[in-house]
Amino acid sequence: MSVDHYENFPVASILLPRHLREPVTNIYRYARSADDVADEGDATPPQRLGELAAYRTELHRIASTAGRKPDQGAAPGTALGSSFGSGYRPVAERLAPIFVPLAATIARHQLPITPFLDLLSAFEQDISVKRYADEATLLDYCARSANPVGRLMLHLYGVADAEALRHADAICTGLQLVNFWQDVRVDWHKDRVYLPQDALLRHGVSEEDLAACRLTPQWQALLGEQVARTRALLHSGAPLTRRLPGRIGLELRLVVQGGLRILERIEQARYDVFMNRPELGGRDWTIMLWRALIR
Template sequence: MSVNHYENFPVGSLILPRRLRRPIHAIYAYARTADDIADEGDASDEQRLQGLSQLRAELDTIAGGGQASTPMMQRLQQQALAPYQMPMQPFYDLLSAFEQDVVKKRYQTFGELVDYSRRSANPVGRMMLHLYGEHDSRSLAQSDGICTALQLINFWQDVAVDWQKGRVYLPQEDLAKFGVTEEQIAEGKADFAFQRLMAYQCNKAHNMLKAGSPLAKKLPGRLGFELRLIILGGQRILHKLEENRYDVFNKRPKLNAKDWWLMLKRAVLKK
């Protein structure tokens, strides 16, 4: 459910129910297309915003009862939105987050970052719950917590990657609090101050992930299993960050075959 390149989006999962593969693939195509418009290639900010505006116009047409005009949006409408009566707001929220990515490169407070995650990550979880017929407020709140945590974890493992794109997701107030400058990030300097800052941020993400994790044991069947794997993946990345003393400049943490084996075992045992 991580939004950045959708590393946790279950689009390729073999355990997806056959009936949900087409709508999930259609949703993924929409989300990935919007993400790429905002983030990939050499387009100007103006061109990126124009591309996202065209997607918004397509959403407006669908919301108004009309028919989408592009093949990708027609697929989304016919395979996901219409047959499953999906709410439109999560799709608009994703566009809002991608538009923000084009124009906003710094975040002053952690609250601003959570608001961004509310629109960039949480919609993905809500879409999945809707497809599986889960609508109660507690499940939605727990899903939001998990998705926000995963988005934050993605930010923390990608501090160096995002710097190359001109973005800093570490809150400016926390940089000042721990005595870390952007010059240190540019230099790839994972000193004690940076380590303390990252430990502080990762602990927040860990607590949010833990608070939402009961949802993975509550949900039945394949959805619960998939979600347990996703949560375990986030936990493993946090562990690797700590193990590497938060030096994301020389070694970006990623999951390997051993990690996946341990995660599969724990997901089956619901641990």
């Protein structure tokens, strides 16, 4: 699930069970606000990092209030709600609207702290890192910027075994990559290039080509390679969509089908994401729903 603007975060989805809407909203509020600290406004990099450091302080305080280390989830059966509900107060009161409800959600649903810290590290990285040397460094970023969202959702759903987490990671990384390939031009104007530098070199595509929006055979081969790898990731995680029950499973199948559909649209445009940024319309949603129901 993409962190950047949360196109795939099911905050307002009618398919999300009512009892999960509040905790999902609280997690979203935390992630959205921290992402905005990293990306929005005219603050300097040191100011942004300082604000995110305050977020980290609050996460560690939440963990210490629960009597556990930041890399530990709550032990099964541990009653933490009362300690969070009455004992936790943010050091910075301006952060109270974010962290008081988040602390209560973490306690009530026994969520691990690590995914929240991982998200924070990715937001900090956004401030200074604008290029990725190879696929490994890009996937490491996705593991912290996208995968934590899926992992937290699985904990809310009560399905967080090793296989489910592995499948969720594949889906979330795949969706993050879909957003990157969809937004090559948008990201370029933010001085960000998510295409691995070694892949650009291997295919003979320069950043000058990106700036000029050159739709060359080399570019088509490069993006075609990325699209194929991303599709394989989404398919590898797809078994999870059948493990989750009812509306939750349908929600996830629609999300996966949305990512796959955008990849199709990129191919149909002959990889011209410069002038033909793929967006999902009514016909796409009909196709996605049909595929989600039969696959």
